[in-house]
Amino acid sequence: MNSSFDENKPIFLQVKERIEDQIVNDQLNEHDQIPSTTQLVNFYKINHLTIAKGINILVDTGIIYKKRGVGMFVAEGAKDRLLEQRKEAFVDKFIWPMLQEARKLGISEDETIKLVKQQKGREKR
Numbered sequence: 001m002n003s004s005f006d007e008n009k010p011i012f013l014q015v016k017e018r019i020e021d022q023i024v025n026d027q028l029n030e031h032d033q034i035p036s037t038t039q040l041v042n043f044y045k046i047n048h049l050t051i052a053k054g055i056n057i058l059v060d061t062g063i064i065y066k067k068r069g070v071g072m073f074v075a076e077g078a079k080d081r082l083l084e085q086r087k088e089a090f091v092d093k094f095i096w097p098m099l100q101e102a103r104k105l106g107i108s109e110d111e112t113i114k115l116v117k118q119q120k121g122r123e124k125r
Contacts, residue, residue: 002110011046015054020063023079030078033071
């Protein structure tokens with residue numbers, strides 16, 4: 001885990017996203033216990049309330065669940081839900097604007113697909 005933060009985004013959101021990243025990247029699996037709030041406070045050297053705010057968002061959205069007196073755990077289906085959310089965000093942030101720009105430039109659907117495949121091929125090299 002990286003302990004530095006982007007000053008342009010609230011830290012509690014970055015804490016939430018880092019836990020989500022660990023779930024998406026299979027570092028945390030369903031029913032795995034996540035680090036305690038105290039462990040996260042000690043690691044990141046930030047306020048307990050900041051950590052709690054990020055974690056509470058994950059609890060509220062059903063990505064993690066709490067067992068009183070035991071800790072917090074990754075919920076069943078959390079990875080699938082996160083992947084679906086991220087795919088939707090990807091479409092909104094990248095695909096839709098790309099398609100709008102292609103339309104403005106008169107690039108056909110076939111040509112757009114061809115360009116994407118070409119770039120994907122460059123990535124493999």
